[in-house]
Amino acid sequence: MSYEREKDVAVQAAIAASKLCQRVRQDIPAAMEKKDKSPVTVADYGSQALVCKALAEAFPEDAIVGEEDATALRQPEMADALTKVAAYVKEIESEATEGEVVKWIDRGNGKVASRFWTLDPIDGTKGFLRQDQYAVALALIDEGEVKLGVLACPALSIDTENSGVLFVAVRGEGAQMMPLSGGAAKAIAVCDAGDRANLRFVESVESSHGNPEQQNAVAQAVGIVTPSLRMDSQAKYGAVASGQAALYLRLPSPKSPDYRENIWDHAAGAIVVEEAGGRVSDMNGKSLDFSRNVKLKENRGVVVSNGTIHDTVLEALKNIV
Known part of the structure; x- marks a missing residue:
């Protein structure tokens, strides 16, 4: 089975989420705290909202298993945080409202199924907060096997001219990397034994x-x-x-x-x-x-x-x- 459409949608969603993350990182907000005490920022929520919206529109039958949910954002004491999240999302999705954003985030509350997506909207939140490495990680699992993976690393450099790398792989088709800002993709391979x-x-x-x-x-x-x-x-x-x-x-x-x-x-x-x-x-x-x-x-x-x-x-x- 070809996963060309899934790849295209996933790549564009990861790029959009990366843009939001980099925009937030220009002025990192204070970290909020989840129950497990790990830091989470408005970028996590905004990233998940953008990716889930894109996937839900393109593949409405697919479940999405994401790391975040909007429960905390719905609390009265989090009103200012929700306003910030919605504002960042609106810069990329002009129709975004606070109500729509929490719905998009919670679209990631799906269950493991025969076909589903799994998403970490910011993998490495501590790295994100300290201006270091982080990733937007999205994968499609179909019939028990990972068939597609998209890994956006906005702080990783390919060379001195290109900051931001996108890794993409489809099962049976090899892996590629390309600049997040756009440009030609190139095939990648692991190092050999003599390196x-x-x-x-x-x-x-x-x-x-x-x-x-x-x-x-x-x-x-x-x-x-x-x-x-x-x-x-x-x-x-x-x-x-x-x-x-x-x-x-x-x-x-x-x-x-x-x-x-x-x-x-x-x-x-x-x-x-x-x-x-x-x-x-x-x-x-x-x-x-x-x-x-x-x-x-x-x-x-x-x-x-x-x-x-x-x-x-x-x-x-x-x-x-």
Whole structure:
């Protein structure tokens, strides 16, 4: 099955969301707080509103499983925040009203189904707040498999002239990257086994997002000696897919050994890496299962590699964990 229309709609939605995020970042508002204490800004809500509106209009039957919902924004004490969100959205969608914006955000409250989209409107909110890396991550899961992934990284540079990168992958068609500002797409591929300069980790800035001790042990086991590349968000998947790094590990923190990852934190990045020739699995070598729940309940940890070192990494993890 061709996913050309889905790709076109997803790309345009991610670009629109990225424009809003960059507009907000010119004057970052104070972070609001969700129940889990992670920061969320008006950009998260605005980004989700734009993407959900686009998907709902193009594919009204498709469920959307997004990270945010508008419950907090509907509270009287959040009236000023809702006004800000609607104002930013209105700069891109002129017909936006506060009422429409909360409806668009809540369009992302769908359930996992035989065909659905999963969205992280800003993956790496802490990176966004500190003027570092973040991503708008959107993926389509159809019949249990990720078929399309779009990863917009507005703060990632291709070269000195182009800031902002869009990664796109369709199952069976390879992966591409292009400037967010427009321009030609080019095919990307993971680094090969002989590329010693890029045989390195890409790691989270936040040490709490993994297990640094185990990661260092794995590095030694597979012969990684080059200093790590550090960045927030699924931009790390983009780094592996485009050959800038060979390995990304998301190992459970010792403080939360039973933690399971959210599907929107990995779906878009996973297909981009796989279509670029890499490999993605959990710590036991099992494929990530995006088909059952908003959590990757059947998977513990995430291993992302250029493919050639994957089995060695899994073997090292058996001896370390």
